[in-house]
Amino acid sequence: MSYSLSAACCWIILAAILAALPSRDNHWRRAYVLMVLGAPILVWVYLADGIWVGLLITLAVVSVFRWPVRYLLVWIKRQIAG
Structure with a gap:
């Protein structure tokens, strides 16, 4: 296994450990930290292991960020609708 996949x-x-801990703000602060840490790792995976492995890891990241992705899609939809 490559370092990027590790x-x-x-x-x-x-992310699983942070999700299991109680939070007063519905885990948003932790989500921001995970986004900052995860973006370079995701780019690293794409560069080191190729697009197909990168897409699999992207699916795993999207499954972790279900609600932020949902809110982003709703916001984009609102921006397009006007």
């Missing part, structure tokens, strides 16, 4: 797996484990 880092991505560690990121997913960290």
